[in-house]
Amino acid sequence: MAAHIGRRLRKGAATTAVAAAAVAALSASQAPGATGEDHGRQATAGASVPVPDPTGDDATGNSPYYTDLPPLNSPDPSPSPSAGTPVAQGAAEAGIPATVLDAYKKAEAELRSSKPGCNLPWQLLAAIGKVESGQARGGEVDAAGTTLRPILGPVLDGHGFALIKDTDHGAYDGNAQYDQAVGPMQFIPSTWAWAGRDGNGDGKKDPNNIYDAALAAGHYLCRGDRDLSQAADLHRAILGYNDSQDYLNTVLSWMEYYSKGTYSVPDGTGAAPGRRSDDGTPRTAPSTPAAPAKPHRGKPGSKDQGGQKGPSPSPTPSKPGGNQDGGDPAPRPPGTPDPTTPTPAPTPTDTVDHLENAGTDTAKLTATAGEAFTGTISTRAETEAGAAVAKVRIRFTISGDTDATFTGGEDVATVATDGKGVAKAPALQAGEKTGDFKVTATVVGRSLKGVDYQATVTERAADTLTAVTDGDTPPTCVPGGEFAGQIQVKATYEGAVADKVAATVTLVKSATDATENDKGPYFKDATTGSTVRTLTGLKTDDKGLLTLPKLYADDTTGTFLLRVTTPGGGTLTLQLTVAPDGTATASPSPSPSAPATS
Incomplete structure (x- = not known):
């Protein structure tokens, strides 16, 4: 096959x-x-x-x-x-x-x-x-x-x-x-x-x-x-x-x-099921078309004994473990052992007394948004005497306000312990939401205390910002006018493109005073059109590029500073000049701030 x-x-x-x-x-x-x-x-x-x-x-x-x-x-x-x-x-x-x-x-x-x-x-x-x-x-x-x-x-x-x-x-x-x-x-x-x-x-x-x-x-x-x-x-x-x-x-x-x-x-008219895997009836494949299956009464405790097509005139919920469609013999009460069957021996799960951290390096349970965690979570199932218990199902559950998941996009994973009693959770994948979250390991089928592992998702970072120029005339403006073109910045982290990195843009008062200027160039609010001199919520694209909205100038002439900052220490200060003769430019300052170490 x-x-x-x-x-x-x-x-x-x-x-x-x-x-x-x-x-x-x-x-x-x-x-x-x-x-x-x-x-x-x-x-x-x-x-x-x-x-x-x-x-x-x-x-x-x-x-x-x-x-x-x-x-x-x-x-x-x-x-x-x-x-x-x-x-x-x-x-x-x-x-x-x-x-x-x-x-x-x-x-x-x-x-x-x-x-x-x-x-x-x-x-x-x-x-x-x-x-x-x-x-x-x-x-x-x-x-x-x-x-x-x-x-x-x-x-x-x-x-x-x-x-x-x-x-x-x-x-x-x-x-x-x-x-x-x-x-x-x-x-x-x-x-x-x-x-x-x-x-x-x-x-x-x-x-x-x-x-x-x-x-x-x-x-x-x-x-x-x-x-x-x-x-x-x-x-x-x-x-x-x-x-x-x-x-x-x-x-x-x-x-x-x-x-x-x-x-x-139509609902209720589908073909009814017949044989079940625990009926003991040999299975054969029909070689010729046959009449619809006849109503079938199954054993007590079967998954589904309904053989009739269509809903029952008086549907009655089944009792756990009982015959869902009624009939004799009467079902056993839930959990009542069959007196003719010996009590089963304890399962490996029954022998587990507690769970232990199996060498997880919590220092590695930190990752940048959108990246995979390098650390692996491992849990060991032990008896009261500290002996390893194999073939026990351990459930790892993610909880918290982040959107971190296990590989594959699930927030729960079940893994069986190996011969050393150790279960390793699938690799963790950070989402875009930053913050702390918790992974809890528990024994499936037991009410034992779990083991918690703390993990953190940090925001994406850029340590270097550079102005992008294409050789064309830089944006120009006269008092009360609009700068030509739009300023574009490229972000990198340790030399690699830094995509989806949050950025803050502020028109500052001076190189030593990062507070917002109350005059000079400004942006417009996208909804109201009002004056805005600080922008937040901006992010670089998949190429690490950040394109700023259009800039406008009020009636004040002079030289002004626009500063772009990112998590990770990236800082770029651009100098803007507004002049009556229209010779204003937007260019990097002569001494752009050196990239900070993340």
Whole structure:
């Protein structure tokens, strides 16, 4: 399969050979159980061994997913079945509920703007939405995109599934003891806490809303510097969502299927999901069109048992860990162990007593606006006795008033500790807002005290300013007139172009008195046209050039000084003369101030 996927994808569309390879591999494989171990997947024959997600975290907690495969026949992009006529599976599977499809496409558009290098195709979101929730149970959403019934995964209590203790006090999943995957894109609360987005502009980040969930999934898949048109990054992103080779193959199959053509169907009429990865039912790819899937009643605690098309006449929220559509047997109360299953052994996370700074040089946690930090933040997980704890997820969270981020534009990153118990945060990138901020390291799934790291973003600087002349006649003016041309200054720092550097321009009283002059040349306020002799908020362009607004003169004649200063010590004083005969000039003073050392 790697040979097929290796070529560059266009807008996320893989080749037909990829789909065929994925379907063949899935048809030959057995349905996997829930993947509670981070590295328990097996490579399917004919498929390349995927690269694990580097963060040690995943969106769903490796919860079960729907294993239905797309039909082998290509979808019809514009079916028009008459009323009451059954729709063949091939046509039905190609239809995506209108609101759900709109959410995927809007998420793609936002990522195209915010992270153009990621090349996220909406068909990838549709494929993940299909295997995670059957496109929100066939589009059971309201006009705002919020699910009519909660979509909850099984209780992640370590009994048949991963063990993830409560991280949200039950705020998202209603379970204050263990986490459960939530919503149409099945985010676990600990991931949604940092990956959540407001996709519909209502001011909330709701995992049960398809617009919010789709946008969050897009940003989650685009973490770091991933380019999803590259096979390796595409695989890594999908496995980061659910760490299973079979999951990867299934998503790729649906992504290819949707890439060949799809269409919008009314909300609530989408094809219902059927088989799940923990059903124990062998998966086979349908070779001929089939009738619509029949209503399906799943096991207690499944992610989504809704098999009917359209919203339930009386939707009833499910209880955490219970059967979402009702039915026997009665579900276990949240967090109640199955008496037939032994209590799971403590996980590495359970053994962590505290976190320590693992040699971070705080002196290097300072960077100029727009530049990368040279220092690296490292944290060590230890037992009470001080022993290192490996394979523990450490979450690094940026807080403060700056716009600093980790590489890739995120303000949260989750990294697994190595064999020495150390987790290294991704590189920090300074934004344009200056000031102090904090990076906090915490243990995912535990309420232990975190470790704080203070960092600072300083303003851009220029240590040398020079006047730019082009050999033309310098600006001239008579009393009450307007200087010809505009003064231009070039800024550099340690010999390099200093771009986006803030500058202050003042018409000063004298070389030794930097206070603002109350007469002579002046600028005009852009809004009111009033006299201004001090300008702030100016910045050099990407070539380090600063072009001043037009200068005007009042009726006072004589020689005047204009001074330009920048952070970093850059200073330039220009001499201006206003004379009745029009011989005024704007030129550097004979002895411009020497550049100060930053």
